[in-house]
Amino acid sequence: MHIKEAGIGEGISEVIVTTKSASGEPNAAPIGIITITNEDENENKYFVKLYKGSKTLSNVQETNKLAANVTDDTVLFVKAAFEPLAESQFSLFYGFPVLKEANSWILFDCAFSEKKAESGNFLFQLTPIAVKTNRKEVKAINRGLNAVIEAAIIATRYAIMENEQDRAEREKLMALYARIVEKCGGRREKEALEILQEKNKL
């Protein structure tokens, strides 16, 4: 199954992962899909690292499935990182919750691969079982878009680690990324930054 055409490329692809609980409740969270490249692209291997205590992990343990939603909507990334998405933002793909507005959906089977001893995080190997591309486009690189993603990662990591030592460094990087968004971003990136800054204050 060719999932490169659906946007999952080499290295780590930042997507919004949707899952559902055994009782069918949907969840969305920004997560990286890890592609281990093989000479023959049909033999690429896909993995995902899931944090212990996360809703995504417990859902995957219950259903053994997740969907990767490929999008470059920074507002969606930031919202999914910090709050439950509204039910109206979900659609169904082979009966599995996905995000309506995503550019593509890749539904994966998840097989437990490894539990990291130090962190308690879980590694799952992913096998694509269905793919749909909704929208192709051409878009120039926007540094503001990238900066929102970096800022969101810093903000969510802080919430997990609470390491006071790194606080000054974190604030400096957040300020750098905010300046890049202000200078280079479009309206959507500026909106995402505002949400992020609100969350970061709490």
Add this chain to the structure above:
Amino acid sequence: MHIKEAGIGEGISEVIVTTKSASGEPNAAPIGIITITNEDENENKYFVKLYKGSKTLSNVQETNKLAANVTDDTVLFVKAAFEPLAESQFSLFYGFPVLKEANSWILFDCAFSEKKAESGNFLFQLTPIAVKTNRKEVKAINRGLNAVIEAAIIATRYAIMENEQDRAEREKLMALYARIVEKCGGRREKEALEILQEKNKL
């Protein structure tokens, strides 16, 4: 003329700008196209800031034209930043040099707008005169791709400013971006980083 569909969106679009001299010699350099958004997208205004002493500036002064080449090929960005591209990488679009491999081309008329008193840099207003989309795709966000662009910007700015005070800060950021490329990038991003690190040593 709708150039949003060709990838020039809100904020600053990072593209490779191709130009030619009066005698027809092509040049390529990574440059940001600035979009000033209007409620009615047909009335958006486009600008570009060109550095004094740059080949792009003298070419635009000679021919009053430039082409924006939309691509996310980081190797192309890094090469265009530091060295002349091979003639074989150019093609012609309405007789104007563009990059064969770009996802889209937008040919602009350039009208002198302003000379910045302090920097001596020039601002030109751009009017699109021809557009071609060669390839649409869907691609997940890759932090490695973004990190190469940020690292390239830092490296080229240093070459221009030579401010020793910022050196430690610059090296720290370069190391951060290199770690992101190593962790998240694909082969193309890692190749771009290697070129960048070679150039950065000189």
